[in-house]
Amino acid sequence: MTILAIDTSNYPLGVALIEDNQVLGEYITNLKKNHSVRIMPAIQTLMKDCERTPAQLTKIVVAKGPxxxxxxxxxxxxxxxxxxxxxxxxxxxxSIEIMAAGAGRHFDGYISPLIDARRGQVYTGLYEYQSGLLTTVKEDRLVLSADWAVALREVNKPILFVGNDLPLHQAVIEETLSSQAVFAAITEHNPRPSELALLGKDKQGEDIHSFVPNYIRLAEAEAKWLEANGKILKG
Known part of the structure; x- marks a missing residue:
């Protein structure tokens, strides 16, 4: 089984190839550059360096958001x-699960990846490794980071926070959770495309035509258009 993993869901761009139980190659950057221009050359370079052709691929795994x-x-x-x-x-x-997988594999507690969503909000969720498998404790959501920190005071384990946007919300987390909050090292913030490939390795394929991203919320421009046209109820 040869799997190609693709992640362009945030500033980090990542592609990886895994074959059976081996990571053949992995490419990651964390740059504010146009993913639409860079992703195909990254895939082509990785495939060439790993001496694999598209015909040898058996599955595609992609970060679907948020x-x-x-x-x-x-x-x-x-x-x-x-x-x-x-x-x-x-x-x-x-995309949140991928971040949790890479940073929290050896952490004894919960893992809460953060992606900034502006206006004090974050995309986040809560995960935990149990018997070597990553499990969901709280589903992915869009929430104010201050409210999320308050909600996490109720859990009885340390919480590892991870993500490149963590510095934007770290102060409010520290103020609310104190020593319960643990912050990942900078080398752990980028989502690993090899972890993405591994997470999708044994999952059932989805219908390609009906497959859609999980934005959690609509794009701001789309939301405003729908509201202006009476598609969204206020209040």
Missing amino acids: GSYTGVRIGVTIAKTLAWSLKIPLVGVS
Whole structure:
């Protein structure tokens, strides 16, 4: 089984190839550059360096959001196109779950990845490793970081916070949770595409045509258009 993983859901761009139980290659950058221009050359370079051809791929795994509206859409579109043209399964994985998988594998407690969503809000969730498997404790959501920190005071374990946007919300987390909060090292903040591939390895393929990203919320422009046209009830 040769799996290609693609993640363009946020500023980090990542692609990886895993084959059976081996990571053949992995490419990650954390740059504010156009993913639509860079993702295909990154895939092509990785495939060439690993001496694999598209015909050898058996599954595509993609980060399906939440995150950047445009970034998520780019990754999902490319993943769907590749899976459809190669006639191989497509699997989507939460962008938040990927972050938890990479940083929290050896952490004895809960893991809460954070992606900034502006206006004091974050995309987040709560995860935990149990018997070597990553499990969901609280589903992914959009929430004020201050409210999230208050809610987490009720759990009885230390919490590892991870994500490149963590500095934007660290002060309010520290103020509310004190020593219960643990902060990942900077080398752990970028989501690992090899972890993405591993998370999707044993998951069932999804219907390619109906597969859609998980934005959690609508893009701001789309939400305003729907509200202006009476599609969203206020209050």
